[in-house]
Amino acid sequence: MPVVYLIVIYRIPNSPMAILSLYNKHILLGVTGGIAAYKSAELVRRLQDAGAQVQVVMTPAAQEFITPLTLQALSGNPVHTQLLDPEAEAGMGHIQLARWADLVLVAPATADFIARLAQGMGNDLLTSICLATAAPLTLAPAMNQGMWRNQSTQANVNILRDRGIQLFGPTDGSQACGDIGPGRMLEPTQLVEAAAGLFQTGLLAGKKVVITAGPTREAIDPVRYISNHSSGKMGYALAEAAAEAGAHTLLISGPTQLPCPARVTRIDVVSAVDMFAASLREAADCDLFIASAAVADYRPREVAEQKIKKGEGESITLTLVKNPDIVAAVARLPQRPFTVGFAAESEHLVEYARRKLVRKKLDLVIANDITQPGIGFNSDNNAVTLVDAAGEQVIDQRSKTQLARELVTILAEKLASSSHHHS
Known part of the structure; x- marks a missing residue:
C-alpha cells in the first residue's frame, strides 16, 4: 500500500x-x-x-x-x-x-x-x-x-x-x-x-447606528396577539456587522429567540407603538437608521382586559387600526439620519421598492422577494436588491451574516458621501 x-x-x-x-x-x-x-x-x-x-x-x-x-x-x-x-x-x-x-x-x-x-x-x-x-x-x-x-x-x-x-x-x-x-x-x-x-475600528467608527429587528406583537387580549413570521435574523446580522464596523449600535428588537450580538445594545419592545417610541427617541441623534423589523401594519382598536371567552356564535369581529409608520416618521425628523427601509414584496419588486423610497422620503430601500424559496423570513440566507436615487444594485443569495457585512460596507460608503450625515 x-x-x-x-x-x-x-x-x-x-x-x-x-x-x-x-x-x-x-x-x-x-x-x-x-x-x-x-x-x-x-x-x-x-x-x-x-x-x-x-x-x-x-x-x-x-x-x-x-x-x-x-x-x-x-x-x-x-x-x-x-x-x-x-x-x-x-x-x-x-x-x-x-x-x-x-x-x-x-x-x-x-x-x-x-x-x-x-x-x-x-x-x-x-x-x-x-x-x-x-x-x-x-x-x-x-x-x-x-x-x-x-x-x-x-x-x-x-x-x-x-x-x-x-x-x-x-x-x-x-x-x-x-x-x-x-x-x-x-x-x-x-x-x-x-x-x-x-x-476593528472599521467603516462606521464613531457613528451611531439604530436598527429595528424582528416582529411586533399586537395584543388582542391578555393571551392572544397578532404577529408575523419574522425571525429577526437579518436585523441581528446587520447589528453584528455594524458593531464590527465600529459603530455604536442599538438594536430595537421585537420578540425573537436570538441572542444579542456582542458589542450591541439591545432595547426590547413588544408592540409597534413601543417600537415607534423607542425608534424616534434613539433616531434623534443617530447617523444611520435601518428599519429591518417586520412591524405589524395594524393593531386591534381595543385590547380586552380579560381573556375573550369562546362565545356561542360562529364568528368574532376585531376592528383594526393603523399603526404609526416608523421609518417614514424617522425620515421626517428635522435632524434626520440616513434612513434605510426594507420592502418584502411578492411581485414587481423594484417598482414597489422605488415607490416606497419616494413616498416615505427614504435614502435607500432594501427589497427582497418573499416568493423565492430558501430566503427571507426565518431562513439563514437572503438575496436583496438595493434601490436608491442612483439606481439599483442586486446582491445575490448568501448567508445573512455575509449579506449584512456587505450591506454595512455599502451603507457606510453612501453615508460618507451623503450630504446629511452629522458633521
Whole structure:
C-alpha cells in the first residue's frame, strides 16, 4: 500500500481585516480545566498566524488536560502557571502580565472559572490578572450543556455581561460526555475572528447606528396577539456587522429567540407603538437608521382586559387600526439620519421598492422577494436588491451574516458621501 500524506492548510476564512486588526496585539490567553483545552493549542497558533503575540496563563486544572510545555513550544514564551512563583515574579508577574495584555481571552472558560470571576476572586494567577487588567476581558465558555443551563452559571454569566465582559459562544454541538446541546467551545478560527472584531475600528467608527429587528406583537387580549413570521435574523446580522464596523449600535428588537450580538445594545419592545417610541427617541441623534423589523401594519382598536371567552356564535369581529409608520416618521425628523427601509414584496419588486423610497422620503430601500424559496423570513440566507436615487444594485443569495457585512460596507460608503450625515 502506498503511503498517502494528507496536508491540511488552515486559513482563517474571509478575514483580511482580522489579520490586520490582530497584528502586533498582545493577547493573554487563559486556559482553564476543561476538555476543550486541547483546542487551546491550535488557538495559540491561529492567533500567531494573525500576527498577535501570545502569552499563556494556565490554571492548575488546565495542566491536567494539556501540558504547559505544549503551549510554551507553540507560543514561544514561558507559560505562566503560579500566582506566587518567585521566578515568574522576577520575570513577568501578574501585574506586568495584566499591563502587557491588549486583550485577555479565556478559552476554555469553565463553569468554575466563570463563578470565581463573577465573585471577584483572585485565588490564582489567572483570576488575579483578570482583576488587575484594564484590557478587554473575553471568555469562550466550554462545559456540559447541563452546567451551562444551570441557574447559577446563567446568573454568573449575566453578572459578567453586566460588567462589560464579552462571551464568545458557547455553541451547540456534540460534547465529550455524549450530550448534545449548548456549551461547546467555539472553534479556534471563530475565536480568532471574534477577537479580531474587538479591534476593528472599521467603516462606521464613531457613528451611531439604530436598527429595528424582528416582529411586533399586537395584543388582542391578555393571551392572544397578532404577529408575523419574522425571525429577526437579518436585523441581528446587520447589528453584528455594524458593531464590527465600529459603530455604536442599538438594536430595537421585537420578540425573537436570538441572542444579542456582542458589542450591541439591545432595547426590547413588544408592540409597534413601543417600537415607534423607542425608534424616534434613539433616531434623534443617530447617523444611520435601518428599519429591518417586520412591524405589524395594524393593531386591534381595543385590547380586552380579560381573556375573550369562546362565545356561542360562529364568528368574532376585531376592528383594526393603523399603526404609526416608523421609518417614514424617522425620515421626517428635522435632524434626520440616513434612513434605510426594507420592502418584502411578492411581485414587481423594484417598482414597489422605488415607490416606497419616494413616498416615505427614504435614502435607500432594501427589497427582497418573499416568493423565492430558501430566503427571507426565518431562513439563514437572503438575496436583496438595493434601490436608491442612483439606481439599483442586486446582491445575490448568501448567508445573512455575509449579506449584512456587505450591506454595512455599502451603507457606510453612501453615508460618507451623503450630504446629511452629522458633521
